[in-house]
Structure formats: structure tokens, C-alpha cells
Amino acid sequence: MSRIIGGPDGQNKPEEPIAIVAPYIDTIEASSPRHFHSELLSLVKPNSGSMLVQPIKNRDNPAIVCRRLLKINQPSRHCMELLQRYRAHDPGLSLYRLHIAFDVISTSPSVTREDVIELFANHFHLRYRRGSDDVFDFESTRYSVQVSNRKTRPYRNTALYSGRDSKITGECDAIHFEIRLERKRSVLASGIEDPSDALNIDPAQFFKRHVSIKDHRAILAKIIDRRVKKTIDGYPNVEPAFIERRVKGLHRRLLMSHVSSFAKYYPKQFERLKKLDCIGFEGSLNWASADVECYDNVGKLHCLLPPARKIKRLRLG
Incomplete structure (x- = not known):
């Protein structure tokens, strides 16, 4: 497969990408020192694949709740906009975790599915990882960092599996790769401070910032x-x-x-080893959930409403 990864004459980029991937936000977690408003939750639920609210307790005294955590799987674009508007009500809201997924939607005619899986499984290197971290396989999923033997959760990790349906195309046994920013500091280091920042992610730049491809x-x-x-x-x-x-x-x-x-x-x-550039990316994020605008549930929390349109006055005469 060496002739497939690299380009002609030892170049680091082949004539055509080995695979084209569709990026989307798979998981996002927001934390807040306050309780999440019920009206926000009633809007987030139909705009996501699933949702869970969980307390973050003090290690020394579990009776004390430090913050609340809102876990959202497969948010829609409208869901991210709701979180951004909610910050007007809760300035303490911050992004705690972010998982960006890349599903393979097409491959080069010159490669097989097994070739693409081998590329993703063995030649993707997570940057900024500890030298002591080990690659870990668990239940048909390959992780770049084994979490179980660590004292602390890693700042970053990746996950790869190829035995489930795609949340974007519905394809069976899709090749699914995730870049997981597991802590607030790693999210901020990627330039993502507000929920609106996640809407403007450049998939290719985000991937190259955290993963390098090398053939060893x-x-x-x-x-x-x-x-x-x-x-x-x-x-x-x-x-x-x-x-x-x-x-x-x-x-x-x-x-x-x-x-x-x-x-x-x-x-x-x-x-x-030289870095390889053999993956193609769609230009913008996809969304695994459809937008559902159910503003009847807003109630008194008017910050969740879209900004009112200003009517431009026309001068007569």
C-alpha cells in the first residue's frame, strides 16, 4: 500500500485523495455553575440525537455540586445557535468537551476499503500526545490514548471504528474517525471559546492541527x-x-x-518522516440532526429567540 499513500516521485500528496470525509460535530459538552434552564433543555432535545444533564461533584465532598454538565450528541446547527444565545442568560456557560467526527463518504477507485481502514488505523498520529501513552483497542474501536491506566483524563484522543452506520449518510459499516478534545483547555487551545466558534471550524485545518499522517x-x-x-x-x-x-x-x-x-x-x-496529505475534506461542517425551531417552548427566556428583524423605513417623496 506504500504506492497508494504517497504521490508520484516521492511526493507527499497523491494525484487524487485516497478518501473524502464528511466532518460534523458528534458530541459537545457545556458546563455551567447554574442549573440549565428547563426552557433551554426543551429546545435542545429535539435539536440533537440525545441529551443528558449531569452534576460535577466535589472530589473531597460529593455532597457539593461544583458545576452542571450538559452532554449533547449530534447537535444540529440550530442547537449550537441556541447555546450561543443562552450565554446572554448565563455568562458562565463554557464548552467543556468537543468531538469532531469524520465519516468516509467516498474513496479513490485505486484503493480498496481495507486499504482505507489500514490508513486510518495505522498511519494517523495524534499530535501533542505523551510519549508514554499507548494505542489501545477496545471492542472494535481503536483509541490513540489508553485512558484506563492514566491518573488524569487526556487532553486529546482519537477514536476509529468501521462497524456502525454513518450518522450523516446512513451507510452501513461506515469508516468513522473522531478527534476528541476531552478537556476545556484543549478546546480553548483550538480557538473555540464560544459555541459560535464551533460553527466556523475549517475541517481541513482542524484535522491537520491535531493529526499528522505518516508512512513508517x-x-x-x-x-x-x-x-x-x-x-x-x-x-x-x-x-x-x-x-x-x-x-x-x-x-x-x-x-x-x-x-x-x-x-x-x-x-x-x-x-x-514526511507528512502526507492524502485525505480530502468537505469545505464545511455537516449536521447529523435537523433544525427544529420550536419557539413555543421559550416562555420567558427571550434570549433564546432569534434577533428581531429591523424594518427599514422608506422616505416618501
Whole structure:
């Protein structure tokens, strides 16, 4: 597949993208020191895939609620606008978590589905990750960072799976990739402070800011060959075929097929690899839920209403 990832004559960009992806907001979480108004929740619910309100409790004293958390899956564009307007009522509202999803909607005729899955699974490297973090597979989903063995939640993570329906096209077994900003600081670092900022995300720039694509297989094969030869020279009484199996087996157990694992053990070689530009992006965000304007539920919370249109006066005569 090396000829597929790169372009002709060693270029980092092929003549046509390997895959075209449709970006959309999969999950967003907002936090507030106040209770979320019931009128806001009545508008958010029909404008999202699902919604959950959860308290954030004090670690030392669980009886104390520090903030409230509003989790929204697959928000509509109108839902994001409602959150922005709600800030006039609750200035303490802030974005706590943001997941941007990329569903593959088309692939190049020169590649197979398995080629695209291999590209997404083994050659996408999450930037700014700790060197000690490990790639983790759980229930047919691959994560860039294993959360269970960490003392704190990572600032960023990615998730990849290919066995569920697309929330955008409805395609069965769609290839689904997510960039997950898991903490408020990482959301702010991406230039997203208000809900309205999420509406203006440039999908290509957002992806390149957090993920780099590199093909490490050729240099990894050279490293393994040198390790095998050096080990055989050091143990002349051991069968060479046995040594070769042990060395290659060790690299498989370390998941060296993934570029992030390669970066962990061979950082200098990783830095020398060129970044590849082989994914195409739709120019703007898609929305997994339709806009539902149900202003009858607004009640007295008038900040949720759209701004009134000003009638321009005409001069007569």
C-alpha cells in the first residue's frame, strides 16, 4: 500500500485523495455553575440525537455540586445557535468537551476499503500526545490514548471504528474517525471559546492541527532487518530463523504497525518522516440532526429567540 499513500516521485500528496470525509460535530459538552434552564433543555432535545444533564461533584465532598454538565450528541446547527444565545442568560456557560467526527463518504477507485481502514488505523498520529501513552483497542474501536491506566483524563484522543452506520449518510459499516478534545483547555487551545466558534471550524485545518499522517513501514522494515542481523551476530549458536521470528514478534507485540507506537520507540526516525496529505475534506461542517425551531417552548427566556428583524423605513417623496 506504500504506492497508494504517497504521490508520484516521492511526493507527499497523491494525484487524487485516497478518501473524502464528511466532518460534523458528534458530541459537545457545556458546563455551567447554574442549573440549565428547563426552557433551554426543551429546545435542545429535539435539536440533537440525545441529551443528558449531569452534576460535577466535589472530589473531597460529593455532597457539593461544583458545576452542571450538559452532554449533547449530534447537535444540529440550530442547537449550537441556541447555546450561543443562552450565554446572554448565563455568562458562565463554557464548552467543556468537543468531538469532531469524520465519516468516509467516498474513496479513490485505486484503493480498496481495507486499504482505507489500514490508513486510518495505522498511519494517523495524534499530535501533542505523551510519549508514554499507548494505542489501545477496545471492542472494535481503536483509541490513540489508553485512558484506563492514566491518573488524569487526556487532553486529546482519537477514536476509529468501521462497524456502525454513518450518522450523516446512513451507510452501513461506515469508516468513522473522531478527534476528541476531552478537556476545556484543549478546546480553548483550538480557538473555540464560544459555541459560535464551533460553527466556523475549517475541517481541513482542524484535522491537520491535531493529526499528522505518516508512512513508517519502509524505515521500520530496515530497523527490524538491522536488529535481526545484529542479534544473529551476537548469538551464533542460535538458529537464525528462530531469532528472526522473536525479533519480529517483539515488534508486533509493541504494536509497531501503528505510527504512534513507532514514534514512541524511535522518535528521531519518526521526526524525519514526511507528512502526507492524502485525505480530502468537505469545505464545511455537516449536521447529523435537523433544525427544529420550536419557539413555543421559550416562555420567558427571550434570549433564546432569534434577533428581531429591523424594518427599514422608506422616505416618501
